[in-house]
Amino acid sequence: xxxxxxxxxxxxxxxxxxxxxxxxxxxxxxxxxxxxxxxxxxxxxxxxxxxxxxxxxxxxxxxxxxxxxxxxxxxxxxxxxxxxxxxxxxxxxxxxxxxxxxxxxxxxxxxxxxxxxxxxxxxxxxxxxxxxxxxxxxxxxxxxxxxxxxxxxxxxxxxxxxxxxxxxxxxxxxxxxxxxxxxxxxxxxxxxxxxxxxxxxxxxxxxxxxxxxxxxxxxxxxxxxxxxxxxxx
Numbered sequence: 001x002x003x004x005x006x007x008x009x010x011x012x013x014x015x016x017x018x019x020x021x022x023x024x025x026x027x028x029x030x031x032x033x034x035x036x037x038x039x040x041x042x043x044x045x046x047x048x049x050x051x052x053x054x055x056x057x058x059x060x061x062x063x064x065x066x067x068x069x070x071x072x073x074x075x076x077x078x079x080x081x082x083x084x085x086x087x088x089x090x091x092x093x094x095x096x097x098x099x100x101x102x103x104x105x106x107x108x109x110x111x112x113x114x115x116x117x118x119x120x121x122x123x124x125x126x127x128x129x130x131x132x133x134x135x136x137x138x139x140x141x142x143x144x145x146x147x148x149x150x151x152x153x154x155x156x157x158x159x160x161x162x163x164x165x166x167x168x169x170x171x172x173x174x175x176x177x178x179x180x181x182x183x184x185x186x187x188x189x190x191x192x193x194x195x196x197x198x199x200x201x202x203x204x205x206x207x208x209x210x211x212x213x214x215x216x217x218x219x220x221x222x223x224x225x226x227x228x229x230x231x232x233x
Contacts, residue, residue, distance in 0.1 A: 084107075084109075084132060085107030085108070086107065087132055087133065087134060087137055088107045088108065088109050088113065088132045089105055089106070089107035090137050091113070091117065091132065091136060091137050091140060092104075092105045092106075092107070092113055092116075093105055094137065094140040094141055095113075095116045095117065095120055095140060098120065098140065098143070098145060098146045098147060099146050099147030100116045100117075100119055100120045100123075100147050101113065101116035103116075108230070108231065109132045109230040110174075110230060110231050111170050111171060111173065111174030111231070112170065114130070114174055114177060114230070115170060115173055115174065115177075117130050117136060117140075118130045118177065118189070120140060120143075120145070121136075121139075123145060123147070124139070124143050124145045126139055132230075169191050169192075169193075170191070171216070171221070172191050172192070172193060172197070172216060173189050173190070173191040175197075175201075175216065175220075175221070175224060176188070176189040176190070176191070176197055176200075177189045178224050178227075178228045179197070179200045179201070179204060179224070180200075181228075182204075182227065182228075184200040184201075184203050184204050185199060185200040185203065187200050193216070198214040198215075199214075201213075201214050201215065201216075201220060202214045204220070204223075204224070205220065208223050208227075210223060
């Protein structure tokens with residue numbers, strides 16, 4: 001009975017004062033919202049807004065683009081190496097221009113070309129290996145040395161057999177130079193057959209298992225030409 005009476009009085013009071021009742025209810029709800037927000041809804045320190053703000057949208061992270069690679073310059077094509085015959089032909093032409101060679105421009109390093117190159121190197125005082133190659137060609141091109149016409153020793157008369165026998169032999173000269181280049185004795189390329197040349201030929205023949213004759217035989221010329229890589233004219 002007491003509960004019914006109390007409820008009747010509350011209902012009568014609400015009916016008499018509806019505005020005040022609504023205000024009380026709204027105030028109570030506001031107070032409860034403040035307490036709930038402060039105790040349960042706030043992640044940061046107090047005071048804070050009643051309702052947590054919405055998180056800001058994530059900003060896109062700028063990505064660094066790779067730098068374009070520099071274009072490497074195209075290397076110039078390498079010039080093709082010249083052949084041995086071309087180099088020898090140029091040496092022959094340059095020696096001919098300077099008066100040291102009067103043979104054929106055939107690109108073959110024969111005894112005549114070898115003798116002309118050695119004569120030039122001796123006259124110019126060059127300290128290089130006299131062999132078919134670019135160093136010799138460059139030395140001949142750079143030199144201002146020229147051989148005067150008629151400076152060479154005159155050829156022996158055809159009707160003088162003694163002079164023909166004692167005259168220097170171009171082939172013997174080439175053999176002596178080849179033997180000296182390959183370390184077969186202290187030979188001076190004179191074009192005259194002497195004991196030192198004979199001993200060097202015999203040593204070469206023994207080393208190459210040839211018949212030991214000590215003379216300018218055909219087997220000796222062929223074998224020595226094969227070793228040096230050039231004909232011995």
